[in-house]
Amino acid sequence: MKLSEDELRRFDEQGYLFFPGRFTPQEAGVLHRAADEVYALHRDEVWREKSGAPRTAFAAHRYNEAFRRLGAHPRLIEPVMQILGGPVYMHQYKVNAKAAFDGEVWQWHQDYGTWQRDDDMPEPRAMNIAVFLDEVTAANGPLLFIPGSHRKGVVAAGHDLETTSYPLWTLDRETVKALADEGGCVAPTGPAGSVLMFSSLLVHASPPNISPFGRTIVYLSLNHVDNHIRRFQRKEWIAHRDFEAIRALPDDCLSELAGRAGMAEPAPAAAE
Template sequence: MRLSEDQVARFRDEGYLFLPDTFSADETAVLRDEAAHVFTLDREEVWRETSGVARTAFAAHTYSEPFRRLGRHPRLIEPVMQLLDGQVYMHQYKINAKAPFDGEVWQWHQDYGTWKNDDDMPEARAMNIAVFLDDVTVANGPLMVIPGSHKAGVQEAGHDLETTSYPLWTLDRAKVAELAEAGGIVAPMGKAGSVLMFHSNLVHASPPNISPFGRTIVYLSLCEVENHIRRFKRKEWIAHRDFTPIEPLDDDCLAELVAARRRGTAAE
């Protein structure tokens, strides 16, 4: 999948791009069911809220076939290669859940701030591309971004080890207010199967989910291969050390799983 010149220009200016209906309802259903299974696993890669519900499952592409295929899907990999102008490797892979009633906050932060401070990634030649597995609405803790904040570069951040179960390098309130005054705040929302791409310096956060509706999003954090990390203090399943360029699969790689599931249902 290739972005248009207008889409590229919009990404450069605003720091994010929303692509509705990137995956079909059937493809998304396969991934949503698999995410529910992954969240039940007793693995160190699955982090939980203080309430016990799943918060994040790291590196699911290494132990789940549907998520392995998603991690090499051309609708995700090719646009990122286009924007970063080079081959990419998987720096991080997360399935983030906002469980009904219990999904906690993600504080205001820049992803590159964490990647720079914790992993010694040389430059912000990396980005996120996110797949909505549920409909994302105003009610269930949507991701909020500050358009254009990526242009301000890396911001000073403090290491928050207390607010949630996951430590982040977070921005203080004064800086968030300053950036929001300049760029505003938007919350890209849409149906399951939509995709959100955003720059690694884009300031973003999400509120708690106090609704009865779950919200699960898969994040591929992709880095240009020459920009790979130099520090290895975090566990490999959090910050990957395989810098092999990703070779995209065929576009029907998830559709094959849909067809296999239909065959299995018919056989029953």
């Protein structure tokens, strides 16, 4: 998948691109079932809210086949390589849930701010690409972006050790207000299978989900292979050390799994 000149221009101006329904309902269904499987595991990589509801499954591409395939899907890898100008490796992989009623906040932050300060990533030649596994609405904890904020470079931040699942470098209210006064604030919403691409410098957050509808989003954090991290203080399954370039799989790699799942379903019982 290649981005058009207009899409590249919009990414440069806004810091993100949104593609509703980029994956089919069948492909999104494969990934949603995979998320349920992963969240049921008792592993160090699977973190939970205080309520016990799932919050984040790190490095799921290493222990789940569907997520392994998503991590090398050409609809994700190729446009990121186009923007970053070359081969990429997986810096971080997360399956983030906002459970119905219990999904907690992610504070305002820049991802590169954390990657630079904690992992010694040399430059912001990295970005996120996200896949909705549920419909994301205004009610169930959507991502909030400040368009154009990626143009400000690395913004001053404080180290929040308590609010989120793991330490995060977050922005204070005055900084967020000033950025939003200039760029506004948006919340891309859309059906399961939608894809978001956004700069590692884009200021973003997500509110609590107190609605009765959960939502899950998979995040691939991809970094140019020449820009790999130099500090290894975080767990390897949070900040990966494998800097080998990702080779994209065939475009039907997820639909193939959907077909297998369909074949495995029992035949309907005959009517009495």
